[in-house]
Amino acid sequence: MNDNSSIDEPQSKLLSDDQMDSLLRDFFRLEVPVELKQPLQLRPSTATTLTVVASLADQPTRSRSVRFVAVAASIAAMTMAVVVAISTGNSPPSNGSTIANGGLNVPTNTPNNEKAMLVSPYGDSENTTKPVSPDGVTLEETDNIELHPQN
């Protein structure tokens, strides 16, 4: 008995033709967009407004991209500066020569180049005749000194 009633249940729930008719009328009354009842908006004035809005909307995007590039460039420059500072921080500064060389360390043969000395007599004519040591020896004279290993 119960089984029969459960089988018949879907059939009893089935809407009649009139009910379906009413349901579908209500359904499509809500389904049709309200905008369809309004006239079509294709006037040139609308198009112009849209163009103006579009071009105005483009401007912030462009300035934003320029700003982004500027920020990226400044971050890159700062990073480069930090890297240079770290790399030069490991070795003692050499009279600003690192900065003058564009951040590149020029390898030198002298281990301690704190006091760079001009050794060529033709490099600086004034210094060649001036004494370079407390005992009055000039650069010209130092060129003539012959060094021999001591045994």
Add this chain to the structure above:
Amino acid sequence: MTVANSEQNNSSEPDRDQMIDNFYREHSRELWALFYGMCSDPERAYDAVQESFLRFHDYKGEPVRDLRAWLLRVGQNWLRDVARKKSNSCRLLPGLDDFAGNRNSAEDKLFLVERQVQVRKALNELNDDDRKVLVMKYSMDWSAAQIATVMDCSPAAIDMRLSRARRRLAEILVEQGFDNE
């Protein structure tokens, strides 16, 4: 329904706009119903109507002999493209923006929205011809004779098909657990 607008390109812009406007008033509802029959989505069908009219507005090619057929083809193609892209991700919930200023309570509104969704889903389960017949009958309030012209069959056959489609829809709704109370 056929519009002989072979002089559309020669006519001035305001005249052409007026012609499009008149055609829209006359046929937009029908086009919407036909598009709706294809996609079962009221918003998308409306977008297809807008898209087809917008494309005709910008169209500068050969004169269009049958504007209704032209718009239908453009709308159909647009719907196909959209279906291919499956751009469902950012759709609004149906009727959610109607909550404001509505005299119905939120519960009533929710019930209506739920019922719309269920019937829409059931309509989608029907075969194409049954769905088209129901859409033409209820969204445009066409007579069996008018539908018969479009469907290329007799009014009696349309009446039979309508009855059968309603019955089938009722069965699908019961299967979905639809409650009409």
